[in-house]
Amino acid sequence: MKYFDYAATTPPFEEVITTVAEVMRRHYGNPSSMHRYGEDADKLIKRSREVCAAALGVSPSEIVFTSGATESNNLAVKGAALQYQTRGKHIVTVSTEHPSVYEACKQLTNLGFEVTFLPVDEEGHVTAEQVCAAVRKDTILVSIMHVNNETGRVQPLHDIGAALKKRFPRVLFHIDGVQGFGKLSVDIRGWQADLYSLSAHKLRGPKGVGLLFVREGVELFPLLSGGSQEQGVRAGTENVPLLVGMSKAVRLAGERQAETARRMIEWRERVVAEVKTIPQLRLNSGKEAPHIVHFSYPGMKAEVLLHTLEQLGVAVSTKSACSSKLAEPSRVLLAMGRNEAEAAGGIRISFGDEHTEQDIDELILALRQAVAKLESLERWKR
């Protein structure tokens, strides 16, 4: 079976697995303890923070470690909203955001916040003008993702950040960077981001760990209260082995980004070309993020195509993994103006840096065979 669901999660680097195991075995001390065991664990956290900060081009004091992207996004959105609610209670985000931003925003509406979910064009883009037009006097936060997790659309963060900060310097700008890091170049300062979320397991690190960049001077209302870990923003004993593992993965992904992107774009182009030759399929993206190709098979339940491909030895995904068990059509595709049939038949293929030319050959062959097989069944049924 070949794995083509890297946007959902990735197999960890072998070195990361060894490191996590080794640190787990040797440095089990509680980083908050006073004795040597604690001090050693604390040193490892400090170094992890430095390594992650260097990879992101920010300073170590601006990194808050979390349990992953969901927590980072929740902390960014709710933490900023609760902290700055005296300034206003309005948030701007996009209708195609990941559930961990989208649902967090929806939840806030129960607490008296108002949220503007910006529509996207049929390509899935939102513009700087749209964002600025939606900002009001009581807007405190704008949250936009870098790369869409379903379609691979890349939002124009540079334009948005520049326009937003020029006209509304007090409005915080959060970027969900989970699908972008390691695939595209990342410029947190250039985007003028105040908050930036990252998850380790999307870049071949361990699951259950992530980080949130919190720009110097920005305060967040803690979602988890307790000890004074992570500058009081996020209580709880730090998971030292996972943090070390994450920092290694982040460093490697950052260093290899350009090379990784170059190879993935080649594969993406091949798969895109193939999808275009199959008349039953409709391409939804495949020209922005290097690692995602997304298409629909209108009239076919996506799950059927997924399982057919699985029989042929290829694992792909429908929508995002986080919501793929729900029966509804994709919210993201509907927002991009696709009809119900198209939105229900979405398939996402996503690559990783260790795929080979041969893997892509197999993928393309399987795709061709799967569609042919389903077509013949359809005819037989009719």
Place this chain on the structure above:
Amino acid sequence: MHYDMLLLRFGEFTLKGKNRARFEKAVLKHVKLLLKPFPGASLRKEFGRIYVVLGGEPYEQIIQVLQKVFGITTISPVKMAPVELDAIIETAVALMHELNVDEGTTFKVNARRVWKGFPHSSQEMNHLIGSPLLRNFPALRVDVRQPNIELRVEVREQAAYIFSDVIMAVGGFPLGTNGKAMLLLSGGIDSPVAGWSSMRRGLEIECVHFYSYPFTSERAKEKVIDLAKVLAGYAGRIKIHLVPFTEVQTAFTRTGQDNLIITLMRRSMLRIATMLAEREGALALVTGDSLGQVASQTLSSMNVIGRSTELPLLRPLVMMDKQEITEIAKQIGTYDLSILPYEDCCTLFVPKSPTTNPNLWVVQKIEASIRDLNALIDQAVATTETVVLEAGGAVEGRKEEVIQEDWF
């Protein structure tokens, strides 16, 4: 904005006659080191100035980096033009355009004809450049006394330089051009600032830190190493001597002279620092003392403590207010580290009422009564661990058993 070069101006050391070349060389070396991450940029030296030719590198970032270089007083981003009047005017207009002049902005042109072969005199050029600017920007007014914008034009043989911004840099003397001193570095707010201030006066600094394990934790030591790393960010690299002070310190607790204990400790610290200074070829001690801040920093305490060394004792902060010191600490990036809550040896054994007016004779008597004091001091010097810190984090000469670099 588009600029071609940065003009770096030097400060007071340009008055130093014969030594000037040495000073300039030191700045040049420091600048070169910091420009490494910007491979496109190159340096050009002219009499009394350095130019950084940007070569497409981002000028804002480079300015931020160079603002920290001791010896540079101001930085101006410069546009270049061919040595023809029309080209100069065109560039001046472009620069003015980028400055976004609002209604009522005042300006003057300050032209200098360095190359006398240029057909227009400086006076003429002020008019020749000023008039088209006034035509192009109706919002502009001329004010030769206190203009908002002073547009400077320097005509040289190879090119004309046009600039208006003058950005303040840190100033002082180039690093290490005034010799070497030993800084007594604690985990507090003051001593790192004293270290930075000394470096700004051209002193090369080595740090001495006293630690009192088990009375203080390993983390307190780490914190001071981190502070020294910040200083290394200015110096490129810095040495820190870590002195085990527990034995000396506890010897004083046995004398039963509680209120003098700080005085006694300080004197021993200065003795140890003096021995290290002599070993390392440093000619002075630097402390973070600020007059009247605590009991050991009253004039009479300073007198009794200061007599324990024959080296010049430099106290850059002696007349500064705590608030001023805190401001600098924030600017140079040591404040956040300094306020981390780990006890260091200076705050240990602090008596209920430390004396503000110690008696030298009494202090000397007590010292003489501790039979093995000199031996303890020698022992402390002998077991001192020396670490070299590089800007950016690498640590030399110290075994980091915990951190295995291949894990990261």
